[in-house]
Structures are given as structure tokens and as C-alpha cells.
Amino acid sequence: MNHNSKHTPGIPARDSFVSGWQEGLQLLDSVVSTQEEAKRLAEAGAPEGTAVRAEEQTGGRGRMGRKWHSPKGKGIWMSIVLRPDLPLSLTPQLTLLAGVAVCTAIREVTGVPAGIKWPNDLLAGGRKICGILVESCLREGGLHYAIAGIGISANLVPEDYPDHLQGVGTSLLIEGGGIPVDRDQLTRAVLTELEYLYRLYMEQGFHPVKERWEAMSVTLGRQIFFNTPQGRCEGKAVGLDDSGGLLLQDEAGNITSILSGEIEMI
Numbered sequence: 001m002n003h004n005s006k007h008t009p010g011i012p013a014r015d016s017f018v019s020g021w022q023e024g025l026q027l028l029d030s031v032v033s034t035q036e037e038a039k040r041l042a043e044a045g046a047p048e049g050t051a052v053r054a055e056e057q058t059g060g061r062g063r064m065g066r067k068w069h070s071p072k073g074k075g076i077w078m079s080i081v082l083r084p085d086l087p088l089s090l091t092p093q094l095t096l097l098a099g100v101a102v103c104t105a106i107r108e109v110t111g112v113p114a115g116i117k118w119p120n121d122l123l124a125g126g127r128k129i130c131g132i133l134v135e136s137c138l139r140e141g142g143l144h145y146a147i148a149g150i151g152i153s154a155n156l157v158p159e160d161y162p163d164h165l166q167g168v169g170t171s172l173l174i175e176g177g178g179i180p181v182d183r184d185q186l187t188r189a190v191l192t193e194l195e196y197l198y199r200l201y202m203e204q205g206f207h208p209v210k211e212r213w214e215a216m217s218v219t220l221g222r223q224i225f226f227n228t229p230q231g232r233c234e235g236k237a238v239g240l241d242d243s244g245g246l247l248l249q250d251e252a253g254n255i256t257s258i259l260s261g262e263i264e265m266i
Contacts, residue, residue: 011199019192021049021080028052030072032059035135035149038079042137042145046081049195053078053187069153069169071160076152076183080194083145084202088136091143092259093206093244095120095134098148100212101197102130105189106152109182112175115218118237118246118263122152123218127170129153150190154181210240218265219246225264237263 011017024047031037031054038052056072070077082094099116106114106122106129114122114129122130133149156171172181200208214220219237226233226248235248238255245257 011196011203014196017192017196019188019195021051021191021195022188024050025187025191026050026052028054030054030056030058033057034077034079035133035147038081038147038149039135039137042081042083042147048081048083049191050081051078051191052080069162069165070151071156074156074160075154075171076150076187076190078151078187078190079147079149080191081145082148082198084143084198086143088138088143090206090243091134091136091146092119093201093209094146094148095132096213096240096244097197097201097209098132098134098150098194100209100216101193102132102150102152102190103216104197104212105186105193106130106172109186109189110172110176110179112172114216116213116216117265118217118219119244119260124170124172124175127168129170129172129175148194152186152190154183154186206242206244210242210244214239219263223266224248225266226258226261228261234266 028037034052034054034057041050041052054077057070057077096119099120099122103114103116103122106112112124114124117123120132121128130150130152134146136146137144153169153171155173157173161169173179197209220239222237223234224237235250237246238249239247241247241257245259247255247257249255
């Protein structure tokens with residue numbers, strides 16, 4: 001990857017970019033997890049861009065092993081095989097990249113003003129509308145492939161949410177004033193945005209992703225709490241560093257970078 005390149009000779013302009021990843025999409029009915037299905041395909045040699053979307057997940061999961069609520073026919077539950085030539089230290093950038101791509105597609109297709117909460121959630125109206133989980137498979141000390149899991153709550157109504165998600169989760173249908181989302185159209189848009197930005201990233205490095213992420217963030221400028229092994233800290237989110245870490249500024253003006261973990265916006 002060339003982090004210093006200022007142009008993308010192999011990538012057409014965004015408005016003329018045609019995604020090839022849509023052709024690798026497999027539509028399934030009910031699965032335990034699209035992450036597991038995509039991993040199985042990746043282990044069998046599936047090419048980069050192979051995607052799996054299911055109508056329902058019976059054991060969908062988010063970060064830190066949390067269960068992901070994915071009722072049948074209501075959302076976009078999808079995982080994509082990536083095979084980037086990246087050092088392991090840069091793989092967290094893929095999560096931020098996926099967030100930008102999905103947020104862009106949601107805004108363009110539905111008009112819902114989604115925003116990104118670091119590192120991997122999309123919010124609308126202050127509530128969670130999408131989660132992203134990127135899992136890496138290592139082999140011989142390096143990155144063999146990564147699976148980008150995307151869960152978009154598209155057409156859920158309030159009654160679809162269990163008690164513990166009431167007031168926490170929302171959907172594009174709810175936030176869009178009751179207008180149903182064309183899930184096929186949004187899926188195509190997500191795959192197109194993801195492939196375009198991924199190719200741009202592999203050509204130019206993290207900078208184009210960083211700029212877009214910061215412009216779409218609902219975290220920057222906010223006071224946040226962050227739990228560390230040393231205890232709970234607080235600071236103002238002021239940007240991303242060049243690795244994708246979240247920059248926090250404390251009351252004394254000192255800036256530290258958070259590379260992973262959970263934040264709570266105040």
C-alpha cells in the first residue's frame with residue numbers, strides 16, 4: 001500500500017465506479033451467523049469481495065461476544081471476505097473504513113442522517129442503527145483474510161426490539177418517518193461504497209478514510225468516558241490519529257490515543 005500516493009491511477013472517479021463485489025453476493029435464508037458462513041467460504045478460497053447476506057441470523061453476534069438482534073426479513077445481515085495486504089497493526093482501520101462506507105450508503109439511499117460512533121457503531125437520533133464487526137484470521141504470523149460483518153436495522157418497528165434494546169436500538173424505517181427501505185438497493189449501495197473506499201485505501205492509505213470518518217463522526221467534539229485497565233478516564237474526542245486511534249484531550253490539554261475498547265459519550 002502506498003501511503004504517499006496522491007492519485008489513484010487504477011480507480012475511476014466515484015461517480016463512474018462500477019462494483020464487482022455485488023456479483024459475489026450470496027443470498028441465504030436462515031443461518032447461525034453470516035460471519036461463520038463467510039469464514040467457511042474464505043477458508044475454501046473464496047475471492048475477495050465474496051459476500052453473504054442472510055434473511056435471518058439465529059446466533060448473530062457483535063463485538064465482545066454480544067448477541068446481535070437480527071429478525072427475519074427486517075434488516076441487512078451481511079459479511080464480506082477481504083484479503084488485504086496489510087500488517088496486523090493496521091487491521092483496525094478496516095473497521096473505520098467499513099463504517100464510512102455503510103454510513104455513506106445509508107445517507108444516500110435513505111436520507112437518514114446516520115453518524116459514526118467510534119469505533120464501529122452507526123447512530124441515528126442518538127440510537128444504534130448499525131453495528132460493524134471486522135474479524136481477522138491469522139496465518140504464519142500474518143493476516144490471511146478478514147471478514148467484515150455488517151448488521152443494519154432496516155425495517156424493524158419498535159415492537160421488534162426486545163426489552164433490553166428498547167430505547168437503545170432504532171431502524172432506518174423508524175428514523176425515516178415510516179418509509180420502508182429497499183434492502184436490495186441498500187445492499188448494492190453498501191457493497192459499491194465498500195469496494196470503492198477499500199480500493200482507494202489500498203492505493204492511498206488511511207488518509208481518505210480518516211477525512212471521511214471525521215466528517216461523519218458523532219463522537220468528535222464530545223466529552224467521553226473510557227474504561228482502561230488502569231481505571232476510568234474522561235476526555236474530549238478531538239480526532240483520529242494516523243493509525244485509527246481515537247484522540248482524547250484531557251483538561252490539562254494532554255492528548256492520548258485509544259486504539260480499542262468501549263466509549264461512553266456524555
